[in-house]
Amino acid sequence: MYQAFLLKYAEIGIKGKNRYKFENALCSQVRRRLDKLEGEFTVTREQGRIFVEAEGDFDFEDAIEAMSRVFGVSSISPVQMIEDKSWENLTKEVGDFIERQYGEEKFTFKVKSRRSDKHYPYTSPEICMEMGAYLLERFPHLSVDVHHPEVYIWVEVREKAYVYAKVYPAACGMPLGTNGKAMLLLSGGIDSPVAGYMIAKRGVFIDAVYFHAPPYTSDRAKQKVIDLAKLISRYTGPIRLHIINFTDIQMYIYEQCPHEELTIIMRRYMMRIAEKIAKETDCLGLITGESIGQVASQTMHSLAATNDVCTLPVYRPLIGFDKQDIVGIAEKIGTYETSILPFEDCCTIFVA
Known part of the structure; x- marks a missing residue:
């Protein structure tokens, strides 16, 4: 039975004099994940490696899975320690x-x-x-x-000496908390959970905002988004999900605006609201799951129109991805099956 693990860094190894800050953040994230498991774990860093020593009974597979989801870790190896x-x-x-x-x-x-x-x-x-x-x-x-x-x-x-022969791949990226915080516009689709995952992978804490339009969008649609937030939080850490009642705004837009422009106008309002919440919660930018040309509201002209209402940066990590690329990541991180559940969100209601 293995009682120790060796964790290798991802990009941290190329950092300069501030490398210790990234190493400390990574150790903190590893400890936080392992604290939720049975057993006692000691996490130390030493010359380009992180060592985890386990005491007492613990579940080997659970430990590997928990550490593999820590951004900043490139691989995990169960090791035998030799005194x-x-x-x-x-x-x-x-x-x-x-x-x-x-x-x-x-x-x-x-x-x-x-x-x-x-x-x-x-x-x-x-x-x-x-x-x-x-x-x-x-x-x-x-x-x-x-x-x-x-x-x-x-x-x-x-x-001490260490010997190992198995290497488990991990999440790579940068440790959470080393690059600030951003606000994710989270819908019930495939794209936005993947976008949140990818920005978090660069060391960014994320909060999320969801626009709910009862009674036109159901409680099941809202629960679907809550479930998606829980799924990506396995990688990103805790997510504060802001649920906004969008019904009155959406009805006003539907009654007063040209129907061919409904989607763009609704998205502009969503961006305004998301930015207001982002600024109140110390976020440094917005995150969306948009990809150029994927749908009519994601042309270059449409993206420029939604950007115009924001003063914060808008991060679109999927901007050049094909849909199949996005689906592949969604399947890998475990959000795909939930995303395809047939509950409509407010972006698909009232659109002419």
Whole structure:
């Protein structure tokens, strides 16, 4: 049973003197996710890595899933910690690890190493070569392939030594809270939840606003949006959802304005209201799920018309995406099946 995990960074590794701020934010987010699980977890950072040590009973799959949704983490590896990192013990422990993991399975491998303890008597290349030779001698049914191995065996020598062979992909991006907060215009469709996810992935906290038009839009439509907010909050952290009763405004527009312009006029009012809430809640911009040309209200002229009523920046992360690209992300983050439930929102009511 694994009792420790090694988390690798995404873009944080290329930061300069302020890198520690991003590392601290990432550690904080990892702790917050793990605090919700059974077991005790200690999160520490050390020279380009985050280490998570677990104590007591915990669910391995739940821990992997929770950490894989933390923006800023590129991969997660369950590791075996080796207290005695003398060469004789290290080779034996790595060999025992391979035996437990793979038994008599036949495969090609390559050893990769990282030696942060510069007092260790072997360099990183020497660890790779000598460890590979030891494993070939101990397991004659294995073979080395340095170009396209079936298994990478990673050995890291720090204050302790660590060995691992499995790498789980994670969310990548930047840690939440390192790039401010923005307001998402959240509908019940496929696009806006994906847009919120993508901006949050850049380290932005998000709030959301939903325009409800009872009795013309149902409580089931509202619940659908609440459910979507909960689904994306698995990645973005807590979302404050502002539900706006839009019925009176929508009826006035329908009665007083040319029907061929209803959608644009309604969207301009939505942007005004969303911006007002955004400014009151310290958001630095608005987020929409618009994509050029996807529907008639998302032409360049239409987008310019809705932009004109805003003073805050409007972020459209899906602007150049094909619909299938957006659907693929929605399926990956688990919002697609909820988004396609057949409950209309106020943008599809009263439109001539």
